[in-house]
Amino acid sequence: EAGVTQFPSHSVIEKGQTVTLRCDPISGHDNLYWYRRVMGKEIKFLLHFVKESKQDESGMPNNRFLAERTGGTYSTLKVQPAELEDSGVYFCASSQRQGGTGELFFGEGSRLTVL
Amino acid sequence: AQSVTQLDSHVSVSEGTPVLLRCNYSSSYSPSLFWYVQHPNKGLQLLLKYTSAATLVKGINGFEAEFKKSETSFHLTKPSAHMSDAAEYFCVVRPHDTGRRALTFGSGTRLQVQP
Numbered sequence: 001e002a003g004v005t006q007f008p009s010h011s012v013i014e015k016g017q018t019v020t021l022r023c024d025p026i027s028g029h030d031n032l033y034w035y036r037r038v039m040g041k042e043i044k045f046l047l048h049f050v051k052e053s054k055q056d057e058s059g060m061p062n063n064r065f066l067a068e069r070t071g072g073t074y075s076t077l078k079v080q081p082a083e084l085e086d087s088g089v090y091f092c093a094s095s096q097r098q099g100g101t102g103e104l105f106f107g108e109g110s111r112l113t114v115l
Numbered sequence: 116a117q118s119v120t121q122l123d124s125h126v127s128v129s130e131g132t133p134v135l136l137r138c139n140y141s142s143s144y145s146p147s148l149f150w151y152v153q154h155p156n157k158g159l160q161l162l163l164k165y166t167s168a169a170t171l172v173k174g175i176n177g178f179e180a181e182f183k184k185s186e187t188s189f190h191l192t193k194p195s196a197h198m199s200d201a202a203e204y205f206c207v208v209r210p211h212d213t214g215r216r217a218l219t220f221g222s223g224t225r226l227q228v229q230p
Contacts, residue, residue, distance in 0.1 A: 004158065031216065043205065045217040056217060091159065104218065106151075106159035 002026070004107035006092050012113045018080040021110045025074070025094030031055075032075050033095075033104065034067060038088035046090075049075060082114045117142040117208045121221035129229045134178075134193040136224045138206030141187060148189045149207040149218070150180055159205065165189065176200070201228045 005024045013019050025032045034046040046065070047057040051072035060067070064083070069075040079086050089111050093104040122137040140146060150162040163174025170182045176199075180191045189206060206221040 033216075033218075035218075035220075042222045043220040045219070048216055059217065093159075103161050103164070105161075108156065108158040 004092055004094050004105050006090075006107040006110045008110055009108065010111040010113070012115065013082055014115050015084055016081045018078065019082055019112060021077045021079075021090050021092075021112070023075045023077070023092030023107060025092070026105055029094035029096055029105075030072070031095040031104075032069060033093040034075070034077055035091040035093065036088050037091070037109075038085065041088075043091065046077075079112070082112075084114050087112055087114045117144075117146060117210050117219050119206050119208050119219055119221035121204075121206050121224050123224050124222065125225050125227065127227040127229060128196045130198055131195050134191070134196045134200065134226065136191040136204050136206075136226065138180075138189045138191065138221060139187050140189060140206070140208045142208055142210050144210040147209045148180075148182060149209070150174065150178070150189075150191050151205045151207055152202050153205070154202045162191070162204075196226075196228045198228050198230065201226055 007022045011019050030051050032049040035043050037043045045059040047060055047067055048055045049069045052069050066078045089109040091106050091109045093106045095104045118141050120139045128134055148165040151159045152162050153159050162178050163172045165172045165182045173179045178193045180189050182189050203223045203225045205223050207218045209218050
């Protein structure tokens, strides 16, 4: 069974440009999460989808970030316009239906470099 | 609110010697605690989790951790390090009772294993 897949693995863009990161969760996982790690800092929560609905978006840093999960399958995270401080690794994770303390399965991350 | 403190940013051990990675947490609610590992260019992988059952938790690859409520600690140990254990390790907390699913990560401990 395929794990969580993320694309692209690495993206280099200039300040002011737009980037879209994609995450394909494990099939059947209703919960999808975005996290990011900026250089030298902790991995921080961005937001949580349950199917296509945003359950918790308290970690989104500002309105330059837009996450979608149309149809409750894959998700995209768009950064527009990108700033230097957006550089880091963006992780996606998925888990099965809510309830209990289900394991989160993480992807390998998308590294974003903003020049 | 919850937080996690990993007391060592880097730990270096010799192959065959014990490993101790330290983690202290704070949480307003009864927490779930996890250790994740990230090998170079790989996603985050769950090593083990504590969810209010047995306080000594055994994980994959010979790792284990003990939940000590009185010390608010969840240190990760392994009796004998292997070269393949070299990676970055993250202590993670999730409050059990609030309904929020977001994980709070520690800053990570990079484990180096010397031959």
